Each structure stands twice: as structure tokens, then as C-alpha cells.
Amino acid sequence: MILNLLLAALLVVAGTFGLIGSYGLLRLRDGMQRLHAPTKASTVGLGAALLASMLHGLTIGTGFSWQEIAVMVFIFVTAPVSANYLSKLHLFGGTYTPPPSGTDRPWATFDPTVDTDEPDLPRR
Numbered sequence: 001m002i003l004n005l006l007l008a009a010l011l012v013v014a015g016t017f018g019l020i021g022s023y024g025l026l027r028l029r030d031g032m033q034r035l036h037a038p039t040k041a042s043t044v045g046l047g048a049a050l051l052a053s054m055l056h057g058l059t060i061g062t063g064f065s066w067q068e069i070a071v072m073v074f075i076f077v078t079a080p081v082s083a084n085y086l087s088k089l090h091l092f093g094g095t096y097t098p099p100p101s102g103t104d105r106p107w108a109t110f111d112p113t114v115d116t117d118e119p120d121l122p123r124r
Contacts, residue, residue: 017045035083046071046075054068
């Protein structure tokens with residue numbers, strides 16, 4: 001019973017981090033801010049889901065698979081390293097700020113008060 005509650009809590013944590021990461025990817029303004037949200041979602045969220053899967057395998061008697069451990073190690077090693085290199089590239093690589101979008105909104109952000117179902121196409 002207690003282990004089932006722990007598994008449920010781990011899955012809720014994984015889902016919450018995934019939701020927050022995707023929300024941050026949509027709502028944060030620039031590339032440096034957007035880099036942070038999915039990195040945390042992938043490391044903590046996927047780690048919690050894989051840990052719950054491994055614990056569930058131990059409780060039903062099948063054990064855990066080495067593939068789960070390999071995926072967890074791969075994600076924990078590569079996500080922070082790639083985020084670090086992307087941020088260094090952004091800081092020191094001479095990246096430019098994107099050109100004006102032509103509207104009062106910046107590029108690639110979602111504003112539910114402004115966005116409609118119809119695309120904004122230039123009229124001729």
C-alpha cells in the first residue's frame with residue numbers, strides 16, 4: 001500500500017515536471033529562459049517516471065530492466081551537458097536577437113487573449 005502511494009507520487013511528480021516544462025517552453029520569452037524549462041522536465045520528470053517503473057517492476061517480481069537504468073543515466077548525463085553547451089553557444093557564439101516579428105508580440109509565444117483559431121496572414 002505504501003509502495004503504491006510512492007509510485008503514484010513519483011508519477012505525479014513526473015507529470016507535473018513535464019507539464020511545467022512544456023508550459024515554460026511555450027511561455028518564456030527568449031532562448032536562454034526557454035532552455036531551462038525542458039531541461040528540468042527531462043531530467044527530473046523522466047527520472048521520476050523511470051524510477052517509478054523500476055520500483056513497480058521490483059514489486060510485481062519481474063525486477064527492473066537494465067534498459068531503464070541506461071536511459072536514466074543517459075538522460076542525466078546528456079541533458080545538463082547539452083544545455084550547458086547551448087547556453088555557452090548563446091552567450092559567447094555571437095548570436096543575435098531575432099528581428100522584429102511585425103506585430104506587437106514577440107516570436108513564438110502563445111497569448112490566449114490575442115491568439116485566435118485563424119492564422120495571421122498578410123492581406124494583399
